[in-house]
Amino acid sequence: MFTGIVEELGTVVAIEDRGSDARLRVHGALVTSDAHLGDSIAVDGVCLTVSELPGDGTFAADVMPESLRRTALGGLVPGARVNLERALAVGGRYGGHVVQGHVDGVGTILRRDPGERWDEVEIAVPPPLARYVAEKGSIAVSGVSLTVTHVGDESFGVSLIPTTLEHTTLGGLVVGSPVNLEVDVLAKYAERLLTAVAR
Template sequence: MFTGIVEEVGEVLAVEHTGEDARLRLRGEVVTQGVRLGDSIAVSGVCLTVTSLGDDATFTADVMPETLRRSTLGTLAPGSRVNLERAVRADGRLDGHLVQGHVDGVGALVSRTPGPRWDDLVLRLPAGLARYVAEKGSIAVSGVSLTVTHVGEDTFGVSLIPTTLAATTLGDLTPGDPVNLEVDVVAKYVERLLGARPTADDEGGRA
């Protein structure tokens, strides 16, 4: 589990395609501190498992075909900048929102409007995701926890403060650039529960 509070912007050093999957080698000075083999690191919002660690603040992670299809990781190349976050500790502070690192789809930046000390962004959503996005709700954009400012039929807006602009890859986005999107998991569970009908076992189990 993650919080969507990016710890640093890392760099992709190598991409090795092994058939339909891939292996990434990345550098992250902060996220490699205290990390062990098998731990999870979110790479631009995608939860990946650390498969090896180097002495030079590097780590490798395998990316399955499903992940390559459903996220922007398939477009990464050496030199690409990525948002990095270690999995949150159970006794840590939850400063963003509950982020699983399971990308729901790839969106794209439609426009950005600079403000006095912030940027207003409008992003396009894949079909079927808009129903999970609510004004003043939370969404993870390439691993960054953001508050939704408005929602359209297939778009939504967010505002980026100076810290977010400087400390994540979102400050580099230009119209048309793709982003990983993860909607609030609570919204998906609520939909699932409201759409479920009680079975005979459910009825019989009630006190």
């Protein structure tokens, strides 16, 4: 489990296309400093399992077909910056919200309105996910825990504070950029329970 509080901006070193799946190699000195094989690291909000740790500040992870279908990881290129977060340690600070690293779909940056020290951003949401997005609710955008400022029929808005702009990839995204979206898992469970009761 993660909290959506990005610990480090990593850099994609290589992506090995293996046909239906891929192997991703990322440099992240902080997240690899205490990592072990089999640990979970969120890369742009996608929970990946560490499969190699060569000891040079990089790690490798296998990206399965499901992750390539549902996320924007397949579009990464060497040199791309990515948001990195280690799994939450027991007793650690819980600064964001419940983030599983199970991305639900890909959104698109529709608009950026810069403020004095912040940006207002509008993001298109895939129609099947729109019902889970609520004003003042939580959403993970490329692994960053954000509060929804407003909701439209096919999009939602967020405000990016200076820390988010400086320390995550969201500061450099432009109109048209894809972003990984993970909606609040509590909303999905509530819907599932209510559907089961109605049957």
